[in-house]
Amino acid sequence: MADSVAIEHEGSHPALQHHFENLEQQREAGTLGMWVFLVTEIMFFGGMFFAYTLYRTKYPAAFASASNHLSLTLGAVNTAVLIFSSFTMALAVYSAQTGKRRNQVVCLALTILLGLTFLGIKAVEYHDKYVDHLIPGRLLPSRPFDASDVHLLPGAAPQNVEMFYWIYFAMTGMHAVHMIIGVGLLSVILFFAWRGRYGPEYHNPVEISGLYWHFVDIIWIFLFPLLYLLGRHLEH
Amino acid sequence: MKAIETFQLPTAAKVNYINAEYGLKSWLLTKDHKRIALLYLGSISFFFFLGGLYAMFIRLELLTPQGDLLSSATYNKVFTQHGIIMVFFFLIPSIPATLGNFLVPMMIGAKDLAFPRINLLSWYIYLLGGFITIYALLAGGVDTGWTFYAPYSTTFSNSYVIAAGLGIFVSGFSSILTGLNFIVTIHTMRAPGMTWFRLPLFIWSHYATSLVMVLGTPVIAITILLLAFERLAHVGIFDPAAGGDPVLFQHLFWFYSHPAVYIMVLPSMGVVSELIANFSRKNIFGYKFVAFSSLAIAVFGFLVWGHHLFVASQSVYAGMIFSFLSFAVAIPSAIKVFNWTATLYKGSISYDTPMLYALGFIGLFTIGGMTGLFLASIAIDVHVSDTYFIVAHFHYIMVGGALFGYLGGLHYWWPKISGRMYPEGWGRFSALVIYVGFNLTFLPQFVAGYLGMPRRYHAYPPEFQVFNVLSSAGASILGFGLLIPAIYLVWSMRYGKHAEANPWHLPGLEWRTASPPPTENFLVTPVVTWEAYEFAPPEETRVVGFGDEGLEAADISKP
Numbered sequence: 001m002a003d004s005v006a007i008e009h010e011g012s013h014p015a016l017q018h019h020f021e022n023l024e025q026q027r028e029a030g031t032l033g034m035w036v037f038l039v040t041e042i043m044f045f046g047g048m049f050f051a052y053t054l055y056r057t058k059y060p061a062a063f064a065s066a067s068n069h070l071s072l073t074l075g076a077v078n079t080a081v082l083i084f085s086s087f088t089m090a091l092a093v094y095s096a097q098t099g100k101r102r103n104q105v106v107c108l109a110l111t112i113l114l115g116l117t118f119l120g121i122k123a124v125e126y127h128d129k130y131v132d133h134l135i136p137g138r139l140l141p142s143r144p145f146d147a148s149d150v151h152l153l154p155g156a157a158p159q160n161v162e163m164f165y166w167i168y169f170a171m172t173g174m175h176a177v178h179m180i181i182g183v184g185l186l187s188v189i190l191f192f193a194w195r196g197r198y199g200p201e202y203h204n205p206v207e208i209s210g211l212y213w214h215f216v217d218i219i220w221i222f223l224f225p226l227l228y229l230l231g232r233h234l235e236h
Numbered sequence: 237m238k239a240i241e242t243f244q245l246p247t248a249a250k251v252n253y254i255n256a257e258y259g260l261k262s263w264l265l266t267k268d269h270k271r272i273a274l275l276y277l278g279s280i281s282f283f284f285f286l287g288g289l290y291a292m293f294i295r296l297e298l299l300t301p302q303g304d305l306l307s308s309a310t311y312n313k314v315f316t317q318h319g320i321i322m323v324f325f326f327l328i329p330s331i332p333a334t335l336g337n338f339l340v341p342m343m344i345g346a347k348d349l350a351f352p353r354i355n356l357l358s359w360y361i362y363l364l365g366g367f368i369t370i371y372a373l374l375a376g377g378v379d380t381g382w383t384f385y386a387p388y389s390t391t392f393s394n395s396y397v398i399a400a401g402l403g404i405f406v407s408g409f410s411s412i413l414t415g416l417n418f419i420v421t422i423h424t425m426r427a428p429g430m431t432w433f434r435l436p437l438f439i440w441s442h443y444a445t446s447l448v449m450v451l452g453t454p455v456i457a458i459t460i461l462l463l464a465f466e467r468l469a470h471v472g473i474f475d476p477a478a479g480g481d482p483v484l485f486q487h488l489f490w491f492y493s494h495p496a497v498y499i500m501v502l503p504s505m506g507v508v509s510e511l512i513a514n515f516s517r518k519n520i521f522g523y524k525f526v527a528f529s530s531l532a533i534a535v536f537g538f539l540v541w542g543h544h545l546f547v548a549s550q551s552v553y554a555g556m557i558f559s560f561l562s563f564a565v566a567i568p569s570a571i572k573v574f575n576w577t578a579t580l581y582k583g584s585i586s587y588d589t590p591m592l593y594a595l596g597f598i599g600l601f602t603i604g605g606m607t608g609l610f611l612a613s614i615a616i617d618v619h620v621s622d623t624y625f626i627v628a629h630f631h632y633i634m635v636g637g638a639l640f641g642y643l644g645g646l647h648y649w650w651p652k653i654s655g656r657m658y659p660e661g662w663g664r665f666s667a668l669v670i671y672v673g674f675n676l677t678f679l680p681q682f683v684a685g686y687l688g689m690p691r692r693y694h695a696y697p698p699e700f701q702v703f704n705v706l707s708s709a710g711a712s713i714l715g716f717g718l719l720i721p722a723i724y725l726v727w728s729m730r731y732g733k734h735a736e737a738n739p740w741h742l743p744g745l746e747w748r749t750a751s752p753p754p755t756e757n758f759l760v761t762p763v764v765t766w767e768a769y770e771f772a773p774p775e776e777t778r779v780v781g782f783g784d785e786g787l788e789a790a791d792i793s794k795p
Contacts, residue, residue: 039450
């Protein structure tokens with residue numbers, strides 16, 4: 001606490017909330033809050049990763065068959081898009097810290113655009129699954145699941161292929177929800193950045209939104225190999 | 237005691253958090269942690285009453301061996317709804333969201349929690365979850381048991397599982413946000429001089445609780461969400477008919493729901509640590525051990541969930557490990573109990589109402605904890621699984637532990653919260669009635685359960701009737717006992733004696749400001765120069781912040 005007492009006369013900064021002593025304390029609180037929130041997110045996704053691990057071990061052939069039917073190209077492109085969006089996000093944070101308003105706005109807009117690109121490609125992939133009758137269960141009552149388009153490896157049961165697709169939709173769907181929230185969040189940040197609210201003195205909202213964005217990115221970094229890559233070699 | 241009585245603190249501040257603003261809007265849109273605590277207090281009291289009504293029906297039905305009052309289907313709904321409401325809408329938010337919300341900032345010398353808006357949001361989320369659950373109850377109820385075991389919940393139950401699950405899913409986020417707020421507040425908002433080892437033990441236990449909330453609740457959230465989808469769309473990872481594994485559900489469910497027991501009891505332990513030290517007027521014995529035992533309970537608590545699966549196809553080796561770890565979690569709990577009793581030794585003990593609850597807690601929690609060790613032993617657990625022995629055990633922890641701590645804390649801080657004293661005579665009387673009623677309700681259930689009476693049936697063999705009659709009689713005494721504080725606490729808000737700033741003459745920061753406190757808690761940021769339970773002579777106790785007339789006294793730069 002001692003170090004935060006040092007910066008005292010910032011009480012007049014318009015962004016300082018009444019219950020904080022100074023901007024430094026407010027920044028610390030915001031940053032720690034976001035980290036704790038990200039920990040809860042890890043636990044949230046953790047439940048699904050656990051289910052995935054369990055059934056991947058239990059039904060390896062079915063999971064490999066279903067996984068091989070996913071589009072490697074679209075998944076890989078999306079991975080590249082997301083990684084690049086994290087790069088532009090990091091640049092946006094840097095421009096906020098250094099007080100470069102124009103760069104900040106451009107980088108944030110680029111990040112949002114790349115996020116939307118990801119969601120667009122994801123939508124194309126979902127549509128492909130729809131066309132192939134791979135929407136599990138009764139999610140679409142008029143279009144029941146049918147695994148006949150999937151090349152089944154020896155020992156793979158269609159029922160377990162359906163389970164793979166349920167886990168695939170649950171995990172990527174939950175990830176997409178987080179992407180949509182992220183795009184919304186960054187749009188708000190973009191608005192305020194455009195109004196010139198963030199500079200060297202006060203840029204914590206940009207930073208912690210960046211933390212969130214990188215986190216969602218990292219979730220995908222785990223999802224991509226687990227869902228798209230593992231078991232590719234069994235195809236040949 | 238003479239010297240203490242001559243020490244007069246100034247009367248209440250003219251402007252405090254209750255009368256600072258008027259009108260419904262000033263309450264519904266408040267960002268003051270103290271007002272939000274009162275909003276929570278009102279709403280959890282409502283749910284406690286509702287859960288109590290269901291308990292009443294259970295005890296009435298079990299008065300006779302025949303299933304005559306309720307049909308078996310209705311009985312299934314009644315015990316399910318009793319469990320859901322009491323666990324998710326009363327016990328989990330009880331102490332953290334009310335006393336914790338009120339006291340965490342005050343005890344560390346902060347003006348508010350780190351995120352006041354998120355704090356208010358958490359109350360609205362809690363309410364939304366509550367409304368969804370009430371909708372489920374009114375629309376037709378749930379009958380899966382509060383545990384929602386698959387595949388009954390995913391496939392076979394004809395009740396409102398999705399709505400009830402959604403209610404729990406939503407209200408879980410209020411718990412996550414409260415925990416997040418506490419962690420950040422305790423890390424970043426402590427007043428100058430308030431080091432980690434000067435924190436009151438109430439804060440340590442809330443920190444540990446928050447860790448469990450933050451790490452555990454998201455898991456139940458995703459589990460319930462997957463369960464709801466499974467039921468809605470017949471996609472499945474839990475239903476064996478879809479190739480799923482119902483035991484996976486049990487693992488995920490108990491990964492949260494066992495630690496959730498510590499969400500209920502850890503804050504209560506924090507309250508009891510305060511009460512024991514303060515009503516013995518002695519520094520707590522082994523402060524650091526009590527503080528770290530809270531963290532140890534939070535950590536071990538995450539490693540014992542498998543003891544709920546001893547009879548559910550878990551491997552023998554997993555069972556043995558979980559059994560061992562469940563024994564291990566008793567160590568930090570026992571450290572607390574021993575340290576409390578050691579604190580009492582040669583203390584200057586006063587038997588005010590809060591202290592009666594604290595002493596009751598020690599006894600009842602010990603019984604609950606010791607029977608927990610029976611259940612951690614695989615062989616005994618197999619014998620008593622799904623019997624009334626289990627029911628008695630967890631009620632000793634949840635009611636004898638969590639509820640007693642909650643009531644003790646509510647009385648103890650009531651002068652600070654309301655600015656009024658509760659009637660001490662009625663307080664002691666009701667504490668005794670509740671203690672007697674509680675033991676009469678649940679002690680016979682240990683016996684009935686050990687003799688083989690299963691839980692969750694509305695009829696039972698006649699030889700168990702004597703235990704059930706005792707239990708139902710105890711429940712009515714317990715219910716009567718709980719009504720008394722409900723009445724006199726409400727009464728005291730208007731007619732109670734005005735409370736001094738520091739009616740118990742204690743060193744904690746929350747007692748160094750007016751009762752009720754001003755909106756920003758202290759007029760100036762306090763500088764802490766004393767240890768947590770340092771009972772200095774009263775004239776040396778510096779005061780901080782007493783509204784208008786106390787500015788002089790509030791100047792903490794002067795000794």
